Amino acid sequence: MYVNIAVLKETTLGERRLALVPGVISGLMKLGARLHLEAGAAENLGLSEADFPEVSVIADRAELVADADVVLCVQPPALAVVNAMKPGAVLISYIYADAEPTLVKLLIARRITCFAIEKLPRITRAQSMDALSSQAALAGYSAVMLGAMGLARVLPKVTTAAGTIGPSHVLVMGLGVAGLEALATAHRLGAVTIGYDVRPETREQALSLGATFVDTGVDATGKGGYARALSAEEQAKVAKVLTTHIQAADLIITTAAIPGKPSPKLISSAQVAGMKQGAVIVDLAAGGGGNCDDTVPGETTRVGPVTILAPLNVPSMLAEDASKLYAKNLANLLGLMLHDNILTVDLTDEILSACVLTHDGERMNAPALAAPKTA
Amino acid sequence: MYVNIAVLKETTLGERRLALVPGVISGLMKLGARLHLEAGAAENLGLSEADFPEVSVIADRAELVADADVVLCVQPPALAVVNAMKPGAVLISYIYADAEPTLVKLLIARRITCFAIEKLPRITRAQSMDALSSQAALAGYSAVMLGAMGLARVLPKVTTAAGTIGPSHVLVMGLGVAGLEALATAHRLGAVTIGYDVRPETREQALSLGATFVDTGVDATGKGGYARALSAEEQAKVAKVLTTHIQAADLIITTAAIPGKPSPKLISSAQVAGMKQGAVIVDLAAGGGGNCDDTVPGETTRVGPVTILAPLNVPSMLAEDASKLYAKNLANLLGLMLHDNILTVDLTDEILSACVLTHDGERMNAPALAAPKTA
Known part of the structure; x- marks a missing residue:
């Protein structure tokens, strides 16, 4: 007996990643998988x-x-895919259920067991399956490359016989996985780096990457490794301290995304207007509307003295490496379900229970529930 | 009495640089200049x-x-500019006389004293005026950024809970100013770097930047700091050793430009065909036809497994910093001519004699002459 795993060709515009790479084939086969690729x-x-x-x-x-x-893909699949799947089959993919009500309804109707990869819990045991983290690391790196290409100045200090130019000042706002990778990359390149996050425990991480840290005096530690939403008063306090840093930066990378929610606004139009001539903002939170008032998701815009880049699928720019990590994340998650050539979905497992979205004709992981339904 | 210096708006397509920046104004004024900007x-x-x-x-x-x-600009000026200049006035600009026969003829007819900035001698005293060097350093940096954006993989080693990706292998061919800056930048970013040049004395420089060095056994040290042209036999020997390195690289940056001559071909179509899937070549020598058989100057092309980028005006991508250095180079060169509010063109000065192209109705620096006419 074998477990048949089908991997879809991605059809979403601009999606270059793939849920399977050669490197994970033998591992999956050892667990009893037979692999099929579109x-x-x-x-x-x-x-x-x-x-x-x-x-x-x-x-x-x-x-x-x-x-x-089992069906594997990166972007939420077309409805025709779900219609063609057999009842009880497993789907693993990014879903973002709030944006896909029709898809979720169909998954329930077709009795698909759907694991939404973005719902993976941020616990130690799940780290090797955490596609949000692996893709965010790549996005952080790419944000620096995008910013460097957008600037008409160099990031490092470059010394010539005619004098010295640079280094540029890079401010990274939001020090999750993407933000820390951006800090590390900009520091490697020789920029002067400054990190900012509402969670004060990120200070040590920023310092360890050669950056200084913006201290706003507001603690916004939240649940599950994400920052909590700030009150208006707190936001004003933060904004005031940040204004000086924002306006001293040549390049700002913002990464404060809260999955499934609008991105918090960290940079106001007034702050943008006061920025350095020729500065660049790369807004990695564009998917949730962006961290900057002036962000136009998916577009590159010129706003006063500043160019704002707001790309929507940054990991896809590094499709080869992004696919390697994503496919490995999925293979590790499948490792929880594949045993002795048999697929077993144990929803008492805290990882599976956290990210299961639909199962056996039911919605399992309602958006309002903070804790998983099972467990 | 003052020396009137006019700075042109650049009109060449894609040229964003400017021959004057705020930082050089006061210095030029102290020497007696009055500045005028289009x-x-x-x-x-x-x-x-x-x-x-x-x-x-x-x-x-x-x-x-x-x-x-004095008229300052970056790109060779329009004929109308020369026609409007007064006889005996000085023009400082890139000219590349071989490509501009009509312009050169007019400069002679109008009795303009023209200094072609690309003719500056590569001697210690001229280093602070050497725009080729300052702009090449920026091009070397940008080549790495362009390559990083063209690759679907990361340059550094990135470790995630799902495993490690990278580092990429970067081969830089031609270790002049641009090549060394490219090596330094790629190394900073965390890539594995390998340098290659026909001049064996560049080995030490490559090693000092954290790179290894390709030893082909051919010494091609030439005059004036440039590599000499290689014989067919030497080229074959070099190509053989290089093939392994070319085909192991994720990113290749080629910089072997010989001013005013066709760029030597360092990478054949056969070598390209055997390269890694998804690899990228950034050909900085595209202006002279490129270092790769498959280069299409000014274009980005997909050739077999490889993407070849062949941008024509890379320093202009970093227009702000490039202008700072270029303007400073020109101001330093003007320092040889401005004394006590008077413009004195002393063609016995070895720097001025080397780069003067036309003077007092004569062509001064004929392409066939290795040594300057005066001196």
């Missing part, structure tokens, strides 16, 4: 069928999905 | 007239130039 799925990675030995490539998507015990 | 010239730098105190802004280009003792 034809053309690997083209964005520059890979061909020959790079996926022992994986059967199937051109017809409905046929690929019909026999699958 | 209206709108500073817009590409995000600067306004207010940023240029004591500089008169003139909208009419013919009027700006008519009274100028």
Whole structure:
């Protein structure tokens, strides 16, 4: 007996990642998986069928999905995929249920067991499955590259016989995985780096990466590793301290995203207007509306003295490495369900119970519930 | 008495640099200069007239130039500019005379004293005036940023709970100013770096920047700090050793430009065909046709497994810093001619004699002459 795993070709515009890479094939097969890949799925990675030995490539998507015990993808799948899946099959993907009511309804109707990868709990045992973290690290790196390309000045100090230019000042707001990787990358490149986060425990992490830390005097430690929302008064206090730092920066990278919620506004239009001529903001929280009042999600805009970049799918820019990590995250999650060639979904497992979205015709992980339904 | 210096707005497509920045104004004024700037010239730098105190802004280009003792610009000026200049006035600019026969003819006819900045001798005393070097340093930095954006993988080693990705292997071919800055930048970012140059004395420089060095067994030390052209046999020997390095690289940056001559071909189509899937070549020598057989100057092309970027004006991408250094280079060169509020062109000075292109109705620095005409 084998567990049939189908991997979809991504069809969302701009999505170049893939939920399977050659490196995870043998591991999954040892657990009893038989792998099936949609034809053309690997083209964005520059890979061909020959790079996926022992994986059967199937051109017809409905046929690929019909026999699958597990379907893997990156972006929420098309409704036709769910319609073609067999009842009781497992789907693992980013879902962001609030934005996909029709999809969620169909998953329930079709009795699909859906694990929403963005719901993975931020506990030690789940770290190796945490696609939000792995993709955020890549986004943090790319944000610095995007910023460097957007600036008409260098990040490092460069000395020539005619004099010295640089270094640029880089302010990173929001020191989660993406923010810390951005700080590390900008520091490596030779920029002067300053980190900011409402959670004071991030101070040590910023310092360890060669950055200084903005101390606003407000503690906003929240649940699950995320920052809590700030009161208006707290926001004003923070904004005042931040204004000087914002206006001294050549490059600002903002990363304060709260999954499923609007991104907090950390930079006002007034603060942007007072920024240095030619400065650049890279807003990694554009998916939730952005951390800056002037952010236009998905666009690059010129606002007064500043250029604001607000790309929506930054990890896809590094599709090869992003796919490697994402596929490994999914393989690790599957490791909780694949035993002795059999797929067992144990919803008493705290990881699975936290990220299961639909199961056996029910919505399992309602947005209002802070704690998982089972467990 | 004052020396009137006019600075042109650049009109060449894609040229964002400017031959004057605020930082050099006071120094030039102390030497007796009165500065005049073409209206709108500073817009590409995000600067306004207010940023240029004591500089008169003139909208009419013919009027700006008519009274100028010295005209400064980046790209070779339009013929109309030369026609509007007064006989005996000085022009300082990139010229690349071989590509501008009509311009050179007009400079002679109009009796302009023209200093071609690319002809500056590579001697210690001229280093602070050496725009080729200052702009090359910036190009080397930008080449790494361009390459990083073109790759779908990270340059540094990035460790996540799901495993490690990177580091990428970066091969830099041609270790002049641009190549060394590229090596330094890629090394800072955490890439594994390998340098290659036909001049064996660059080995030490590569090693000092954390790189290893490709030893091909061919010494191609040439005159004036540039590499000499290699024989066919030498080229074959070099190519063989290089093939392994080329095909192990994720990112290759080529910088082997010989001013005024076609760029040597360092990477053949066959070598490109054998490169890693998804690798990137950034060809900084595209202006001379490129170091790679498959380079299409000015274009980004996909050739087999590889993406080749061949931008033509890389320093302009960093227009702010590039202008700072270029303007400073020009101010230093002007320092040789401005004394006590008087402009004196002493063509027995070895720097001026090396880079003077036309003077008093004559072509001074014929392409065939290795040594300067005067001196």
